[in-house]
Amino acid sequence: xxxxxxxxxxxxxxxxxxxxxxxxxxxxxxxxxxxxxxxxxxxxxxxxxxxxxxxxxxxxxxxxxxxxxxxxxxxxxxxxxxxxxxxxxxxx
Numbered sequence: 001x002x003x004x005x006x007x008x009x010x011x012x013x014x015x016x017x018x019x020x021x022x023x024x025x026x027x028x029x030x031x032x033x034x035x036x037x038x039x040x041x042x043x044x045x046x047x048x049x050x051x052x053x054x055x056x057x058x059x060x061x062x063x064x065x066x067x068x069x070x071x072x073x074x075x076x077x078x079x080x081x082x083x084x085x086x087x088x089x090x091x092x
Contacts, residue, residue, distance in 0.1 A: 001023070001024050001025075001077065001078065001079035001080070001081075002021065002022070002023055002024070002079060002080060003021070003022045003024050003032070003077060003080075003081050003082075003083060004019065004020070004021055004022075004080075004081075004082045004083070005019065005020040005021075005022060005036075005082075005083045005084075005085065006018065006019050006082070006083070006084045006085070007019065007020065007085050007086075008084070008085065008086035008087070009086075009087075010046060010087065011043065011046060011085050011086070014040060014042045014043055014046055015040050015043065022035075024077065026077070027076055027077065028073065028074050028075060028076055028077065029060065029062065029067060029072075029073045029074070029075045029077060029083075030073040030074060031077075032077060032083075033047060033054075033073065046058075054073060057087050057088070058085065058086075058087060059084075059085070059086050059087065059088055060083065060084065060085050061083065061084040062075055062077065062081055062082075062083055063081055063082055064082075064084075
């Protein structure tokens, strides 16, 4: 399947570009994350804690829906899905 992935900072800095188009043979977002970390090893420290858990501050959307409203990293992906990875910024 083909996926379009938009990466905002710091992910775009880590990967070297803001968008990826990827041919993907997996099923879930978890599978995709493994592929991305394999292809871009520096992403591991951006996405995961030292214990191997997804960091709390990473926000991911699949087709404009937050993964928290879906099945988290177990969300099944489909051909032509669009994903967004970013870290929300807050301040005051």
